Amino acid sequence: MKHFEYFSAHSAEEAVALLQKYSPDALPIAGGTELLVRMKQNLIHPKVLVDITHVPEFQGIALTEEGLRIGSLVTHAEVAASPLVRQFAPAVAAASGSVGAVQTRNLGTLGGNLVSCVPSIDSAPALLVLEAQAVVFGVNGRRQFPLTELFVGPRCSSLTPAELLEAVIIPRHNLGKPTCFSKFGRRKALTIALVNAAACVETNPERTHFSQVRLALGAVAPTPIRAYTAEAYLAGRPIAQEVLLEAGRLAAEDAKPIDDFRASAEYRRHLIGVLTRRVIEGALAGMPKV
Amino acid sequence: MKKRGRGIACMWYPIGFTVSANPSAAVVKVNEDGTATVLTGTVEIGQGSLTVLAQIAAEELGISPRDVIMVSADTDGTPVDTGAIASRTTYVTGNAIRLAAKEAKKILFEVAAPMLGVRTDQLETRQGRIWVIDFPQKNISIGEVAYYSQVKLGRPVQGSASWNPPTVPLDPQTGQGKPFNTYVYATQIAEVEVDTETGQVDVLRIVAAHDCGTPINPMLVEGQIQGGISMGVGFALSEEMVFSSNGTLLTSSLSNYLIPTTVDMPEIEVIIVDNYDPTGPFGAKGVGEPTLVPTAAAILNAIYDAVGVRLYSLPATPEKVLKALREKEAQNNTASSTH
Amino acid sequence: MERDVIRKVPLVKPGEPGMIVEEAPTEELAGYPSVGRRIPRRDTIFQVLGQLKYINDLSFPGMLYAKVLRSRYAHARILRVDVSKALEVPGVVAAITADDIPVNSFGPSLQDQPVLAKDKVRHMGDGIAAVAAVSEQIAEEALEKIVVEYEPLPVVLDPLEAMREDAPRIHEPRSNIYWEWHIRKGDVEKALAEAHLVVQERYRTQMVEHVSMETHSSIAMWDAGGRLTVWCTVGRITLARTDLARILQVPVSRVRVVSTQLGGNFGGKNEITIEPVLAILAKKTGRPVKGTYSRKEEFIASTTRHPFIMEYTSGVTAEGRIIARKVRLIADGGAYCSWSETTLGKATILSAGPYDIPNIALDGYVVYTNKPMTGAMRGFGAPQVCFAYESHMDTIAHRLGMDPLQIRLLNAYDEGSISATGQILHSVALKKTLLAAAERFGWEVKER
């Protein structure tokens, strides 16, 4: 690794001040599982790293009036093991549990994963279907916006160089809703998703029709996406195999997968169909019996 | 839908180099305390060769393998060895060490015979002692004999030997000849589950029956077989170096060149079949390489058994399996519509 | 032949429960006899305590670290190499190019591989220059200062394309086909004409890497008397010594090669790689020099497994006896020969499978491509041909409506069988393994 200057920030203000001072040569570092690999591979050479690990504002998982707040510095291991997350957003816990391996999950943070804006990040789809909000801290204070707006393109977020993701908030009205996350990789562990998907499913009380379904996909477009066409189609439709098949087809149309050495776009589109159906079925299966 | 299938594959594999000379030499010294030091030019690469070679020396000398000191892999200090390649160490280096130990034992017997008042052909070694056959009350420790031989007679107890497997070069036109001195055989059977929606293949179980002649150390043989199978599973399903059109390797890290992890590996049941090769040390041949040879074929045959598609190229990625399934469906549909 | 070992450890016979013992897996070390015992590997205790020293765990006072600049192109002429800027980097002690190497070629069969490329690069793993510096970090940074001018050449990656007459020649003026093996037994064409069924198939395998967990690592040091010692991860020290002496133009007796326990080999550490570079840098600087491959270098700058294209044609009787087999193998040999000659030889000899077939014609070819060199890897050509001949056997069985186990038992080698090369086989336990595996698995014969 090439030489860089290192600062450890102990408050959010200090962190963003340092980032601003050394902009554009400074990057924040938290878990480092993504950043340090890219530095070692000679892909990026920040002159300054601002370590935000000890920023208190970005820690912890808490139930607030707004909803379930997960600090950006919470590790994947902590998300996956958190009783609160497991109770109120099980798909989010499952997604964090699917990242890398034990070692990666102990270092890597939820926030770091999200702001990397790699299309295949595992933590995004489950948060997207729960309509999570991003809380961002900058020199001008906090701003909050839907998490979808964080993702601009591959490895490109909507944050300015002196802004940091503080937390994500899963709104109160979505807590405990039936969700499911599924990841398809070429290996059972330590794997990058070819496609990942999440669903949040609401039905009529009789459990015969979908009332509202939210679907999100990863690794199949420049950013993690919501499959809006498929969602619109599902609203009000009967819960039936042919409906799920059509939803899968529409979700594939919502995506823009690419050909690469891991898989063809065509295969990824096919997987979207399969995973879409599986996450909807998974969410339905997790519902209490009628 | 998930479908299960079983596949069998067998193989043969030679021990030692293809035609060319591949000698091993060894020195075995019996120390004054009854232990032995073995000098070998082979390199321990993790397979446990030094342990196995110590067992061979110990068996020939009649001492405990714990009492064998192995000195290896230094061109200044150890005799020539062609190296840990071609599954040859147990067989070729093992033969050399056994022969060297025999030389040392010959000195021990020549020295011990008058001490015990018998002929050399009446002696045997066991448990660190030299015994008069059929007269267990007459015996002497190897250390005592080695000490006496070295210190009193001025004759250190040491043997050296080399061995090279005999081969006959192949005729350049017909390829007729004897390229290797011996071969091992194996059969592996795989059980797989294929997800017909995604093409994903799960290997559930592998039964591996291997011939390695006499297993000098069955635990290490099992380890070789289990490890070889994991390499075979990777070869069958996930490992592939992929290049871009300008020759850039796209899979140059362990995050995209996928070797099996703990959760990718099936249950493995190992059977070491009873066999004996008179040309090997104590009947042993070898086991290193053959362990992965039939694995991919067994898995691909199991995929065929499960879903009826034959894959003609490795690795059997989910995408390839699914594509083959789709092509088969399309064929079936055409067939049914034309009939 | 009478056996000369008293077996106290019972061997597992087909159908008996496994040898894995739950609570007492190993036996008393002092036991007799020694052969047949489940004794732990002798160095394991040091490994699990973290005390066993692998090469990269060793260091010497004043030791420098070397890094090699790899090619940007898979096929190109080198017009100019300039290391002067690298030498200006503080902490860099020496830099070398092909011009510093006494004999710039090596290889176990063909000496077609340069230590550092001079006029031409043939794959992206080719080294062009190397530096020695006081730290790995500085050595790496210095590589970026080396100037190389290239003239890119057309890249050939597919072995079939490489075989064509008009393909760019990788080792001009020689043909890209650099070795052949041929085996003939009986009259294969006649037997195919007489066969009840002829099955023809083509199989392909991919390029794979050994992935030893330990990457290649070596340290070179000269003593005051002009003798070189190399501590290295090479699994064949005798060959390494010969190769190094030839490259450095010193008598073999002036080279000492020492290995420790290797962190995996699988055939990937059977020849020298970075050692000559280290030796020359050590000579130049008068200091010990260490070089350790990155994981990426393991993939591009060491050997890999040959991809094979395998054409199989078999003639069988209605009863399932194979009476003829014709095999054509094309191995992708990568940029340099390495162990291709022998790998192809072993593959060709084994390619008909362990079956008693009276009429056989086997042909093997290996060709250069602009990919990492292919060489020795566990199985040495056998996993490729086994994939083909065993898939092919199942196709034949399927076409005849036979069970896969039965067709194998019907054709399998037995004691005294004669191989494709005319060798009378002994100690043949093939059927034993077939029956043992089938019984343990619970294989029920299905007639289709």
Add this chain to the structure above:
Amino acid sequence: MAFTIKVKVNGEWKTADVEPEMTLLELLREQWGLTGTKLGCDEGDCGACTVLFDGKPVNSCLVLAVRADGHEVVTVEGLGTAERPHPLQSAFEQHGAVQCGFCAPGMLISAKALLDANPEPTEQEIREALAGNLCRCTGYTKIVEAVKSAGRAMKSSVK
């Protein structure tokens, strides 16, 4: 600018002057001579460099040394000694779970973290806990057996 840091390594506080770009792995191996921890890929993909960081297994190649200031690190050298090996170390030896041994230090650390939290893991739990530690020699069978057996040994010694 170099930083002076203090790290509790295998129970003992040590200090070091480190450059910001130095990883914990480099600190352990090159400054402190704790070469038991291995460098396998340097990118967090293989687990050979696994150490316990405040009790949790992490890849030390992805931890900056400065980050370890004030924290506790356990390496394979801190597991046991020749006289008193950790039950996992004994089990790995007795079960033949080690071949080339390059993955063993990291594997042992991951296994220790598992058994500390869950002394009676199921086979699946063992496999998942070790999924970040690649091994090319053993096929993992004997490693899983060894961890199971060590768990039992640790449990019976507690009683």
